[in-house]
Amino acid sequence: MTTTPSSSPSFPAPPADEGFCEPAFGEEIDAEATLSPVAPLPPGSWLAVLGGGQLGLMFCQAAQRLGYRVAAIDPDPAAPIAAVADKLWTTSYQDDDALQAISELAQAATIEFENVPYMALAYLAAHMPMRPAADSVSIAQNRIQEKMFFARCALPVAPFVTLRDGNDLLSSIPKALFPGRLKTARLGYDGKGQCAVATFEQLGDAFRQLGNVLCVLEKQLKLAREISVLIARDAQGNIAVWPIAENIHRDGILDVTIVPARISKAIAQSACDYARRVVEGMGYRGVLCIEFFIDTQDNLFLNEMAPRPHNSGHHTIESCVTSQFEQQARIIADLPLGDPSQKTPAVMLNLLGDLWFPESNSTTPREPDWNALLADSNAHLHLYGKKEARRGRKMGHITICAATLDEALHTARRLRKALHLPDANAL
């Protein structure tokens, strides 16, 4: 679904100041969204990306298919993007020389992950269009700012409190938050940077385990499903929304994505409306993914957002007219938004490094047997070219497309068994 800009909704007054640094967002950025269309960057132009993991790799491939050249910065010489980038600086994101060189070469820039230092984003933004904007990224870098932003937009989040340091444990913490989850405000991913806390008494240990850093304590919800909405907004304020994805996690890491999500029309409509309010409220430009919880009472809660393409959107490469990575390139190159419609139902299976260690005690990685997978032309294997398989590390994914969702699920179960992935029947 693509739509043209609508007027920004009005939001209630922000919650009482919690003492955290509030990024500026809103008017300034929205002013840019009213600009008249500018000429698209012609093929052959250079696009810059900060970060060269699998998301940078797939962005690069999509941008190159549109005819662009891609310049990247990543500190890791073995970063997946190294195999395909037209130019790569293997250095820190705060390397002035690299930032200067890339800003002289490229005409527009984006990011592959949200934890790029603000200074690097601001540097590139001073030289070329940077999408998403540094201020939007900084909201998504911090769970507290993110939740406060959602609250400011009058959007529902799981009940939570913020905990600044050990002294906060002495203050009264609502009993209703237990059992809960303590999550670091910054740098959490794939279930890292959080732990379960059954009772108030466990909170001190949990806080120490996470390094005594700024945290949120969030109520543990009884989840019926998890879904995500992938949404894109261009510099003129046009919006494109992909079909909603249903996500199944194992050990805090995304395991399976099923699209379209098996949810009611009413929930789907609310999730899309909420996502639209988020991008319009931020004056966002770029691809954004919002993760939602649906509890057993059918209540919908926003969990977190990623200001970039997302693992739950990898299926778009084969199953949608325009992939999330192509859309990212289109937005920074000022091309019209691509059509996000789904061509076929899809199931995406993540491939973690565990697959390379078939026995629980094995220490030497072994290449999985891909034969069953490669024999099926509806199953698309993506390997990210990471040199070393490690347990819990995202090594690749498979997207299975089929005429019906039942058929895609059936194939997914069969291939999970063939690859010895766990819980084949849980889908």
Ligand SMILES: Nc1ncnc2c1ncn2[C@@H]1O[C@H](COP(=O)(O)OP(=O)(O)OP(=O)(O)O)[C@@H](O)[C@H]1O
């Ligand atoms: N309040 C909660 N109630 C129930 N389950 C939760 C809650 N918070 C997190 N989870 C579970 O843990 C998973 C990971 O949590 P969350 O998305 O907050 O962290 P993350 O590590 O930042 O994840 P990501 O890899 O998506 O960035 C969720 O997808 C969900 O399965």
Ligand SMILES: [Mg+2]
């Ligand atoms: Mg998450």
